[in-house]
Amino acid sequence: MKKVKKPVFFIVFAVIALFTLTTVFGVHYQYGDIVKTFVHGVDDIRLGIDIQGGVDVTFEPADGVSATENQMDAALETIKLRLANQNISDSETYVDYKSNRIIVRFPWQAGETDFDPEAAVKELGQTAELTFRYGTDTTTDSDGNTIPSGDIVLTGADVDKADTGATQDSTTGEYTWMVTLDLNESGKEKFYEATSALYQQQGQISIWMDNTMISAPSVSAVISDGKATITGNFTYESAKELADKINSGALPFSLETTSFKTISPTMGEGALTTMVLAGLITLVLIVIYMIVLYRLLGVVASLTLIGQVAGMLAAVSGWFGFMPSTTLTIPGIAGIILSVGMGVDANIITGERIREELRKGKNLDTALHSGYHRAFSAIFDGNLTGIIVSIVLMGAFGVPESIWAKLFNSTIFRFFGATTEGVIYSFGFTLMTGLIMNFIMGVLAARLMTMSLSGFKCFQNKKLYGGGIHVKAD
Numbered sequence: 001m002k003k004v005k006k007p008v009f010f011i012v013f014a015v016i017a018l019f020t021l022t023t024v025f026g027v028h029y030q031y032g033d034i035v036k037t038f039v040h041g042v043d044d045i046r047l048g049i050d051i052q053g054g055v056d057v058t059f060e061p062a063d064g065v066s067a068t069e070n071q072m073d074a075a076l077e078t079i080k081l082r083l084a085n086q087n088i089s090d091s092e093t094y095v096d097y098k099s100n101r102i103i104v105r106f107p108w109q110a111g112e113t114d115f116d117p118e119a120a121v122k123e124l125g126q127t128a129e130l131t132f133r134y135g136t137d138t139t140t141d142s143d144g145n146t147i148p149s150g151d152i153v154l155t156g157a158d159v160d161k162a163d164t165g166a167t168q169d170s171t172t173g174e175y176t177w178m179v180t181l182d183l184n185e186s187g188k189e190k191f192y193e194a195t196s197a198l199y200q201q202q203g204q205i206s207i208w209m210d211n212t213m214i215s216a217p218s219v220s221a222v223i224s225d226g227k228a229t230i231t232g233n234f235t236y237e238s239a240k241e242l243a244d245k246i247n248s249g250a251l252p253f254s255l256e257t258t259s260f261k262t263i264s265p266t267m268g269e270g271a272l273t274t275m276v277l278a279g280l281i282t283l284v285l286i287v288i289y290m291i292v293l294y295r296l297l298g299v300v301a302s303l304t305l306i307g308q309v310a311g312m313l314a315a316v317s318g319w320f321g322f323m324p325s326t327t328l329t330i331p332g333i334a335g336i337i338l339s340v341g342m343g344v345d346a347n348i349i350t351g352e353r354i355r356e357e358l359r360k361g362k363n364l365d366t367a368l369h370s371g372y373h374r375a376f377s378a379i380f381d382g383n384l385t386g387i388i389v390s391i392v393l394m395g396a397f398g399v400p401e402s403i404w405a406k407l408f409n410s411t412i413f414r415f416f417g418a419t420t421e422g423v424i425y426s427f428g429f430t431l432m433t434g435l436i437m438n439f440i441m442g443v444l445a446a447r448l449m450t451m452s453l454s455g456f457k458c459f460q461n462k463k464l465y466g467g468g469i470h471v472k473a474d
Helices: 007-025 069-085 117-124 185-199 236-248 265-294 296-317 330-359 364-397 403-409 423-453
Strands: 027-031 034-039 054-061 092-096 101-107 130-134 138-140 146-148 152-155 159-168 175-183 205-209 212-215 227-234 255-263
Touching (some): 007 296, 007 423, 054 069, 069 101, 069 212, 117 255, 130 185, 152 185, 159 236, 175 185, 205 236, 212 236, 227 236, 265 296, 265 330, 330 423, 364 423
Antiparallel strands (some): 054 101, 130 205, 138 146
């Protein structure tokens, strides 16, 4: 059996301490009034609306209309634009194509005192007003809002559809993306007259969604067949976004609210405070319990449990470069607490296995090696089962863009569609990361630290490893 060297404990301890500190406080650099963040701390974690309060609403096409995927994409673009116009930037929006639903979540705005969520939701679901106008001139209404003033060329009723198109450079192989327009009979003549009048001066036809200008292409040809292209420095994504916005103004349906709920900031903050306090009290009691019963093993277990909690918070905040940050909800905090409990269980199993080996009369090194080896299979089975359950939860209750939703929605969950209860995803995410961190901290780091400490003469007394006390593990 290979001996773990004495300095390993201090190295692992330093890594856990540094990791925990950077997770809690982050890493920032300030020069004057400019602050650059290298690592996000816990203060940067995005909180779900069940904690900081906000609005959760579901839209569906009115009058039972069965919309296509392109039409749902177009409707989503309208909602995104209207959210931006209401200065709501921290929002979650996605489409459940199978159920023809659009789910929108956004938190209360900081310092907001007169925000009317019902009025905001009503505005989000209104039919979009699309207009094509001469020029880009604007004026101001009686409320001080900027509105277009150019004469109307086309409305949404004149547009059959907008789509993306591309041409490929034969030399470089690169694609040039564009937006294509197909006008119906009512729009062909109107567009022909407008392009004829503006062609000589290379004038512009601005495109407006409600009172927001979304594009203003110059007229470079006279269009008589109702088929036009809008070119520019488009990527596929930006071309599709513009096409979706144009299509949204030609949608044959409006959206109706089928689910609407709000959570006050006071209620959410109270729940967060309660759960954080409960978690801290629980962690302190666990540390005392582990140290009293398992002594030196309990000290090591307590250090690794702190590292495990730090790992879960780091995963949520985006500390790991290969993982984006995610939203923390109250069920997500419950996932953290549950995974800590499983981490404690893993340490109890290990401690009892080591005691059993010591009672058989084995020396300390042999007992430690054998105890960790015997405990691993039980810990592995329990944690692997939890990880599988977590992945299934994230696949079933995650937003369609997540890797787990894409994996499972194409197989066992393809008949159910996306869920509006994204808070369950947070529970699955924190539980999964907690169980993975349990392998790293509770199994690997704990073993390295314990084996290293056993090399010091002052830590070779078997009583320091809980000798003489017996607690039956489940």
